[in-house]
Amino acid sequence: MQNAKENRFVELYRDTARGKLDSPDSYKGLPIHAYKGLHHRAGELINQYSDVNNAEVLDIASGSGAMTLRLIEQGAKVNAVDIVEENFRVKDQKCTFHNLNLNDDFSANFENQFDTIVALEIIEHINNSRHFIKNCEKLLKPGGILVLSTPNISSDLALAEFICKGTFPYFNDDYYHHGGHINPVTEWQLKLLLEDHNLNVKYQESFGKPVVTFKAWPKLYLAYKVVAALRKGQSRPNGVINLFVVTK
Numbered sequence: 574m575q576n577a578k579e580n581r582f583v584e585l586y587r588d589t590a591r592g593k594l595d596s597p598d599s600y601k602g603l604p605i606h607a608y609k610g611l612h613h614r615a616g617e618l619i620n621q622y623s624d625v626n627n628a629e630v631l632d633i634a635s636g637s638g639a640m641t642l643r644l645i646e647q648g649a650k651v652n653a654v655d656i657v658e659e660n661f662r663v664k665d666q667k668c669t670f671h672n673l674n675l676n677d678d679f680s681a682n683f684e685n686q687f688d689t690i691v692a693l694e695i696i697e698h699i700n701n702s703r704h705f706i707k708n709c710e711k712l713l714k715p716g717g718i719l720v721l722s723t724p725n726i727s728s729d730l731a732l733a734e735f736i737c738k739g740t741f742p743y744f745n746d747d748y749y750h751h752g753g754h755i756n757p758v759t760e761w762q763l764k765l766l767l768e769d770h771n772l773n774v775k776y777q778e779s780f781g782k783p784v785v786t787f788k789a790w791p792k793l794y795l796a797y798k799v800v801a802a803l804r805k806g807q808s809r810p811n812g813v814i815n816l817f818v819v820t821k
Contacts, residue, residue: 779812
């Protein structure tokens with residue numbers, strides 16, 4: 574049963590279906606509420622690490638169905654999952670939509686496991702990261718891949734913003750109340766979490782180039798330069814979004 578705050582977040586997602594939220598990206602007219610180009614890049618990685626032709630694919634937090642449509646066009650049989658049914662706009666015989674709350678034991682709604690699971694920009698919306706990954710692991714076939722992403726709060730810019738504001742990029746009051754970003758997850762934390770559930774990171778990258786200029790915000794720019802200098806020589810993801818390909 575959803576509490577009042579969860580219901581408020583669901584209303585945020587329904588605003589997408591009503592066209593109230595702007596989208597930075599789209600695919601064949603379907604809005605993508607993710608960092609521009611992320612779906613395209615995720616699609617490239619899916620093709621690189623799996624063959625989705627006739628494969629059973631689970632698209633978690635499918636939104637309007639933009640990624641679902643990409644997968645169908647590549648020959649996949651897609652089960653799409655989202656909490657807001659009216660936002661999903663793909664009508665195809667190779668697609669089945671499931672109206673589910675991802676904070677629940679959503680894996681119990683499926684009898685079979687999947688060759689590929691896609692979970693882009695969703696874990697930051699979930700109450701319990703460990704519970705979410707546990708359900709993904711249950712649904713993934715041995716040898717299958719899980720492709721997931723989340724905003725990067727470990728980059729030089731993210732740490733500089735935390736120093737200046739006390740909040741990370743994509744995790745401030747506005748994103749909390751109007752975007753449902755309630756659960757920041759570091760790269761370190763997510764990798765250990767996957768390992769705890771017998772999932773192995775096959776590939777990872779940090780997608781998107783952060784932009785910061787002295788003119789726009791001198792204090793942040795200077796903090797960014799200081800953080801980058803202090804971390805010189807460290808291996809760390811410095812893009813906007815952390816993107817993982819995970820195997821079981």
